[in-house]
Every structure is written in C-alpha cells, then in structure tokens.
Amino acid sequence: MATNEDNMDISGKVALVTGGASGIGKAIVEILLRKEAKGVGIVDIDPINGQEVAASLQKTFGDERIVFVTCDVTSDEELKSAFEDVKTKFGRLDIVCNNAGICNEYQPAKTIATNLTSVITGTYLAVEFIGTQNGGNGGVVINTGSIRGFTSNPHAPVYTATKYGVVGFSRAAAKEPNIVKNGVRVSTICPVIVDTLMNKNVEDGVRYKAEVRQLIAETNLMPPAGVAEVVVKLIEDSRYNGCACLAYENNSMMVVEEPDLPYCGKEKKSS
Secondary structure (H helix, E strand, C coil), X not given: XXXXXXXXCCCCCEEEEECCCCHHHHHHHHHHHHCCCCEEEEEECCHHHHHHHHHHHHHHHCHHHEEEEECCCCCHHHHHHHHHHHHHHHCCCCEEEECCCCCXXXXXXXXXXXXXXXXXXXXXXXXXXXXXXXXXXXXXXXXXXXXXXXXXXXXXXXXXXXXHHHHHHHHHHCCCHHHHHCCEEEEEEEECCECCHHHHCHHHHCCCHHHHHHHHHCCCCECHHHHHHHHHHHHHCHHHCCCEEEXXXXXXXXXXXXXXXXXXXXXXXXX
C-alpha cells in the first residue's frame, strides 16, 4: 500500500472521465466538480448528449471548469487526442477515470475493445500524461469494473470476461514498476448493478432477455451518485492503491482481496 503522503486532495486537480456524459461517468464528473476540481474533461462518444450535459454543468460550475470531447475510446488515436485536449485546456492532468463501457454479447470484439482494451490504453496514457517522469505531478487512475469482475454472469459471459480483465489488469498495473516510479496509483471500482441506461437497454445486447430482465427487476439498483462517492474515496485515500473495491448499497464499499494461491509453476527442488 502507498503511504498517507500519497493521499490526494481533489481541490485544484484536473480529471478526465470517459463515458462521462451519462450514468456513473456523469455522476463522477459532478462529484469531482463539487469537490472543487479545477477542471473536468467529459469524454464521450455521444456528441449531442455530451454537449447538453456539459452545457448544463457549466451553468452550475462555470464554463472554465468543464470541457467536452467527443471520443470513441476504442480508437487509440481519438483517446490520446482527448487526453491532449483536456491537458491543453487546463494545463495539467491528475485523475483519469476509465469508465466507458457497454454490454453487447452479439459484438464481443466491440465489447472487449470498449470495456477492457480502452481501459488498458487509458491507463498507459494516464502514465504518459500525469507521470512524474513524463513532466507530470503523478496522480490516480480509477478503472470501472463490476461485481462481474468477481462473480460470473452466465447470461453475459463476454461482459463478465471484460470485467474480470479490468480487475486483473488494474491489480497488476498498480504494481508495474514503470507505473509506480511515475507516481501513479491504479484502483478499480466494482459496483453492483447500477441504475443506468445500460440496464434499461441491456436487453438489446444479451441473448437471454427474460432472465436478465428478471435479474434487474429483483435487484436493488445502486444509484450512480453512490458509486461516485466510493470513487472519491479511492481517489483521495492512497491505501486503496491496487485494490478492487466492491461498491454496494448505502454507498458502502469492500475491498475484495486476491486469493492467496500456491505457485503453480515448476516446483523448486528442496535442498
């Protein structure tokens, strides 16, 4: 774990949030602005909704604190350009929330590219743009996983695979030497089912529509604002570096530890 000296005060910092125009992403943007972030870059593939959300938030928090960037996170070029735009706008970058996600079992390549590959790319871009050895001040990366990063959903196996991947990648990346020496923390937020448009439209992306519909109907959906509150805890408190944190009802959280397994490679001969 990191030391308390690595804790972050969000006030005066700059954040970039992918999938920031709706759901969890929008809630993260709002709470960071309320925490007096200097600026927040809303990165989203939907230009119409994105501009509307940005304009609405600018009325409350001021034009100078918000920028919207249209971006398909599955494009490495567009994602890097978004990082460049946000850092150019505010003069720095400290927090990256790789949050964009979809659930489409009919398009596994697109689901993997959006939910996992863009998280990997976004994490390394964060090191490039905020790393202490790259001219930055260090900072924090929060990757959005899911409860499905710990437990499988037989009605959405591709989605499950991507979220397991996010958890595994983030745990490992937090310890990667180059990321550590650049002063970048990496953590994963893994909420239970959240009340977002993804769940309202989930039947369009799954084969087992009745089963998924029933699961959602029987679940107490977590509000996006509750997830955002847990995200703030992960940003501010360095003790959660490398952790995969389950977010659930009443804005509670629980660190889900990696299993302590024996080494499975070639056994060393005893002396």
